[in-house]
Amino acid sequence: MLLLSGHCDQCGTCIAVCPADALMLTESLLSIDHQACTLCGLCVNICPIGALELKNEA
């Protein structure tokens, strides 16, 4: 599952690369649409400050 594991600066960089349109910024947070997310990991790699993480579901 894709998780926000660090501080997010709400910069929107991850949204620009998400092929599934699973990410969106609201007034003050990044929302993740887990149903749409394909776990491709592109957003994890592009985040300038490493705020996102892919975690195996336990």
Place this chain on the structure above:
Amino acid sequence: MKRDWDIIVVGGGPAGIFAALEAVKSGASVLLFERKREMGVPVRCGEAVGKVDFCSYMDVDPRWISSEVNTFIMVLPNGKEVKLKSNIYEGYIINRDLFEYDMAARAAEQGTCIRMRCNVRELLKNAAGEICGVKVEERGELQEYYAKVLIAADGVESRLARQAEIDSVLKMKDIEPCVQATVSGVDIPEKALYLYVGTCYAPGGYAWVFPKANRCANVGLGINGKYSEKNRNAESYLRDFLKRFFPDAAVQRYIAAGVPVTTNLKVLSSPNFLIAGDAGHMVNPLNGGGITHAIKSGILAGKAAGEACKKPEKMQAFFDHYEKSIYRNFGKNHESQYRIKELVYQMSDEEYNRIGEEVLKIDIRKRSFLAVFRQVVKQHPGFLADVMRAFAGI
């Protein structure tokens, strides 16, 4: 709150603000939505603009100008500085927060209705499948607003273009993750834009130091995942950079951001819909500058939208003209800049050093970007052919 408008602008960055200002001039009713709670903040930008270009779009308030610069200094991987005397370059480091704040106020004075803390979630389409409005999240509630023309000026995080079925998803190699610290208590010897080139500073990008007033500076960098080390993000490179060059500086502002470094979107409009600024990837892909492109495209989009409201039957012609004007103004240049970027960002630190040393031998008065370019061509076997190919578009 009024539901039906002539023009709705999404995004209150430079593209959106200037689109609104221009659209309102045509007599249209204009509504602008901005997701954030404050105009101009946070400043995700190096704030450097060319003086002549910037001043051509509006009356510039002196408060917006933090400092003036007149030189480029390229810092090589080996630490040597190559100063480029450019007698044509004059630039400003602006206070972008004040600039946007004031311009938004001007837009409001002219009649634009500005709504803050409104997140535009999706485009609305009518029975015929045409774009006719937006669904907006306003303090937790979803509301619908309608317009004859929608302008997507929603920046790098844009989702509206894809909803209009325009493919705007950026490839990893075409976006630079950036971090920037605005530091205080630093002494920068020259009124110059400092660009640090080479893998040792910022692989697949560059680091910048732009001096602001009162011993402050914007210190940032952008990298490219294709060239950076595994498991290292932009932040970790900036941490090293600050430790090395500004160990005692106090950080006043710290931001993350992304810059599209690609060619403009091929399609910038569809019926009732226009794209401006970063949402249309209108950034110079070689240096990452996008403020004036956002302004220019905003003005052109606002104009086209205003005309289309007056003469809806000619909308297609106005929108075609918009796309052509963007291409003529900078879209075409961005294509060659993109090809050059692809080439220079793969140069090794040794190559940068070698080229820099050669450029240093040239008399300072003749040391222009062109001179650097000539050295690149001379030093880098095959580069000339690559560049020729780049310009020829093969």
